[in-house]
Amino acid sequence: MIPFTTAVYYNPNTQENSAIYKPGFVEIVSKNIEYDSDSDPLKLVYASPSFMNEKQGPMQVVLVYEVNTNYIP
Known part of the structure; x- marks a missing residue:
């Protein structure tokens, strides 16, 4: 989900990693801030302080995004 990218799925019980989701695994993500300019279809206009932590x-x-009504793909 915006603005996160899945890095890996991890099973804390078995300490196993997986590239695909399996039952019992949790998603480990990394920040990937997109849509931060006026030329994108969305623009990140607010992120709570905990996001920058x-x-x-x-x-x-x-996270609050603004829809760019002037966006042309």
Whole structure:
């Protein structure tokens, strides 16, 4: 989901990694900030402070995107 990219799926019980989702695995993601300019179809206009935090572990964030009504693909 925007703005995250799946890095790997991880099973904390078996310590196994997988490139595809399997039951019992959790998604490990990395930040991939897209849609930050006026030439994109969406523009990130607000990210809660927790999103910019570099701590590892679970996070809860609020992201607000603006639809660019002038966007031409």
